[in-house]
Amino acid sequence: MSQETNQVVGQETSKINTRELRDAFGAFMTGVTIVTTASDDGKPLGFTANSFSSVSLDPALLLVSIAKTSSNYPTFSTAGHFAINILAEGQKDLSNTFARPSDDRFANVSWQLSANRNPLINDVSAWFDCTTHAVIDAGDHALIIGKVEAFHSAGFAGLGYYRGGYFTPARVSAEVIAGPKVIVSAIIAREDKVLLVKTAGNKWGLPSKEIGKEGADKALAELFTQYQPDASASFIYSVYNNTETHYQYISFLCSAPDELAATGEFVSLDDIEAHAFHDGALASMLQRYRKESELKSYGLYFGDHSNGIVRPLHS
């Protein structure tokens, strides 16, 4: 596009309409965080923010932008410490609570105080406990840069935010799938291992279940209860039809904060070849997963049990 065309269709900065600018910024998909701190007298404080960004790995730095009009601004810009809580898919209500006026946003919230005196909210996707590295004036906002002193990533799928609305990709993909004749399986991955279970005939397989009328969401929840209670689904990894049995197989890539394995065994991806699988398609899917997890670039497989295509998830 030429520069001339840009000037015709774009907005000139001197005449920017704030409402339209906000909408245009909203085209950038983000997660949702709750930024927390505590006042000198120990009162927990927090607000919802999607302006979070990672900044530096060494030293470990992150930032969040806070409106100067916020009632929280004086405390957050001077406290010297704060935490970022990255919300999980099921925590939309928390986002709303921490964006609305209230005397005590923490009233019905489970949380714990961190080593740096910041409230850490339970069951979030990840948290970062920070000391304040710098506060930088930036127009009607200030950038608060934090030095990460401690962090934890639970691996729960994160809550998304896009054009003023929330979205929950993992949940939606599970909700739209309903039987009949669909078998859902969970690739519960943890570092370089995956949870395998013994199936009939002493062969290995993934935690799997035929889904009922309640849909894939319920079936996945039951699989997690049975095999790895704190696992959660991230995205669909493979969809294929078995042209002989006429079943559709849908595999979800899932993560787990620990290796609990109530049933089954976490097996290193390097040892896949040493295991006999009840289904040849499964062995090739796990080999693909091993390769992709090294590159951190995943594709989605569509096809039948012997032939299919892998579509990259990033294009």
Ligand SMILES: Cc1cc2nc3c(=O)[nH]c(=O)nc-3n(C[C@H](O)[C@H](O)[C@H](O)COP(=O)(O)O)c2cc1C
């Ligand atoms: C999804 C979402 C993202 C938000 N992101 C920010 C942000 O990055 N920075 C900010 O200052 N406020 C942000 N807000 C607004 C604040 O959460 C909220 O307006 C503010 O906490 C108002 O209350 P206060 O005056 O008590 O701080 C966001 C709100 C929502 C719903």
